[in-house]
Amino acid sequence: MASTPRFQYTLGTPAYRTYKWLGFGLLALLLIIVAFAYNDTGSIALLDNDYKISVTRVTKAIAFMVAILGLQVVAGFTGQLSLGQGFFFGTGAYISAILIADYNWSWYLTLPVVITVCFLLGLVFGIPALRIKGLYLALVTLGLAAVFPSLIKLDSFAKYTGGAAGKQIDYEFVQPSWVPLDAVADAFHKIPLIGSYFGDGEGLSSKEEHRVWTFIVMTIIALACFKMVSNLVKSRPGRAIRAVRDNETSAAVNGISLSYYKTMSFGVASALGGVGGSIYVAELGIASEGDFTQLLSILFIVGMVVGGVGTLSGAVIGGLVIAFVPDWASSTQSLPGIPERWLQGPTGGLILGILLIVLTFVLPGGIISGVRQIKAKFVRVTPPRPALVAVGSASTSTLSDDSEADSGPSDAESPTIADDS
């Protein structure tokens, strides 16, 4: 047994609430820093390489996070290995792009359409999943993802989708006048020592303002998605889908309708995939079929596995990894000891592939399980001890409470699944 963690909290105590709010506060602070620092062309120079960390890339990562979150629902929690998430990501992206470019909709209004269409499509594709299981399902969904680009280029669709040229949108996120982005940026700039990282002190140009505002909007949407999935997973349907994942037969015996929960989880996953695509196109300004090949679906799987299958925070890490690793890999132009020839070309794919294989060996639970192992050395959260009951009035419910409290440390794992976003 490892030594006692440095910090121990009991659920429901004021100390625990402080700990939790401290966590939320740090997250909010981090988001604000990301929004205002490096929002232009910020970069880190390391060994003669230029690694860009602009806020637009973080927005792209948010799009991937939401799509991976959907994949977590269907693959991580319901156990249906779907390699077709890219299909719905692409669908969402194109629906948003077409409505904005051809019908002058606002981006926000396209979101309900994307969610509805992708949800229904997901239900439809969930139906084959009732009969097709495991690997076979992976095959069919991979085929679905592979078909998407040729569907887009189809003559009868090309007049809406722009075919091979892609669909360009010209849409800017303008913040409401009561949001003082300029003032905040200047306030950051005045902080001694680190202020120079936050702009030039002359306010934000309108382009920068749009970028920062896009980031803030997308962060809020992503947080809403994560909160919804976290609630879903903790509720009755969430327990049902996990029962389906762990043992279909016993789930069915316990009265869980397999067909209902499988199709529903496909629907939810696809809707989230569509939202991710919408965010992607809002950030990039163009939807082109070459972005939505089956490679993208495989990248989502990479993100899910690298982050941690069946965890929400895994989706965050996964999104960051698949957004930044390929970018940084291609901007690595010189590394001591490695011939330059090996640094050109698709090094990102190589790193992701190797990362996937190595993690499957050393950390099957993904990066997040490693983080949790380290965190468990410092922090332990235990459920409250049940109040002692007077002899004679002990009911079955207190008995079961007691047994839960005994399994304290292992139980403390499950709340953390939903804790961190």
Next chain:
Amino acid sequence: MELFLNRVSDGLSNGATYALIAMALVMIFKATTLINFAQGEFAMFGGFIVLVLATERGLPMWVAVVVGMLISAVLAAGIERTLIRPFDPANHLPLVIITLGLFLAINAIAGIVWRFDPRAFPELFPSGNALTYGTATLSWYTVGTLATIAVVSGGLTLLLTKTKVGLAFRAVSSNLESSELVGIKVGPTLQFGWAIAAAVGTLGVCVFVASPFRQLEPQVMVTGLIFAVSAAALGGLDSLGGAIVGGLAIGLVQSIVVPYSPIPNELSLLAAVVVLMLVLLFKPSGLFGTPQVERV
């Protein structure tokens, strides 16, 4: 009529390639009920090795193909030993993830080493036509691809029925645990399956890109894998003969049914996916596969 015959001939030569890759998939599926998502990339990599041997080392073409098949077999055996064997064959998820990782990594390595420009591949079969009938032609290429499948399926049948390692392979694919109990070394036997699969796949890609209308590049098998998968599923994922029938059928669907039907040409991939979905929905064991019986 002539157009139809030409399309049949096209369909057969495409189908022969899908059949070869499908046979590679089947070799692995038979033994482990695993789909190797990297099979197409293994084959593409083998194709590049053959190309390098033939053009840079100056080996005669067919010698290069055989050496390339051997090299890819050794590479696949090594990958099986290091990356696949440590995992429990009954638990598919980690294995699928490993093969997806291999897919990304091999594709990227090929892109880094050989770049993405398409390269012409030397011809394997004589150019020109074996038969002409009006404007309809049967090219030597089509004859060659069909002959290749005949040779490969004959060779595999001999290998599996007449050799000791083939017997062991059949025993393992029939019942893994029992064959372990009678003293068969399961690991090396499965490794043998991976090696054969990689060699067959390499041959498949060589035959595919030896067509005068195609070139070799790292993405060549990315969609090819989907066709091969539906071919294998149509024929039955554990039947080598089924893979051939399925491959030829998918090839014929692609070049005959799709052009005559109202759906346009780019949709041959969709046709393959629809076939795959229908087969898995209504007859998951395919045309010639063993039906899976589950004890409930």
